[in-house]
Amino acid sequence: MVEEVRKCLQDLLMKVNGLYCILITDRDGVPLLKVGSEKAPEHAMRPNFISTFGLAIDQGSKLGLGKTSTLICSYSQFQVIQMNKLPLIVTFITSDSCNTGHVLALEKQLNPIISELTLAVAEL
Amino acid sequence: MEKNLDRVMEELLNKPGVYGCVFADHQGLCLGVKGKASTDSAGVIGAIAEQAAKLEPKSKMPIIHLENDNKACIIHRTGTVTGAVFKNVHG
DSSP, rough: OOOOOOOOHHHHHHHHEEEEEEEEEETTTEEEEEEOOOSSSSGGGGGHHHHHHHHHHHHHHHHHHHHOOOEEEOSSSEOOOOEEEETTEEEEEEETSSSSHHHHHTTHHHHHHHHHHHHHHHHH | OOOOHHHHHHHEEEHHHEEEEEEETTTOEEEEEEEOTTTTTHHHHHHHHHHHHHHSSTTTOEEEEESSSSEEEEEEHHHHHEEEEEEEEEO
């Protein structure tokens, strides 16, 4: 199953210009699956960075706008787009000029993969 | 703030056959949508315009026309804004 999912993510990676890396991690930022090119910055893939998403969505929910579903961080050289699929977190690392909307549109294609992985994680 | 865009979209929808339109910025994020169109398509529309422009880099931004038996989608980028118009075509 993992190989199939990996191939699927690799296909998605090819489809979006400037998308460097797709990471599926648990809520602590521990990677379950990682697909990416060498261009992806190593320090943005560390668990201590990715796990801050959990803190951010807790703060976000205080805005009274409902559950935080997506977080986009735009830096001078990269963008980090994270999706709330708790107990999993999906992280996309892209170039600064990457089409953010295109990455967000990948969510629908990722949903079946995520639900399958969530089941696998729940079984553990 | 988006009054002008709203007016343009309203005018577009009043044109014969047009049933939806969507506008995206340079990041593929939705600026506005009206009629039977989805905000989710904003990113894909931006990407299509970007890829099509690579075919003829020295030319002006192309107009992309996607069509099936009864519907058409016309995409064009001006500056940083990409627009898509969905319309019915009667063969």
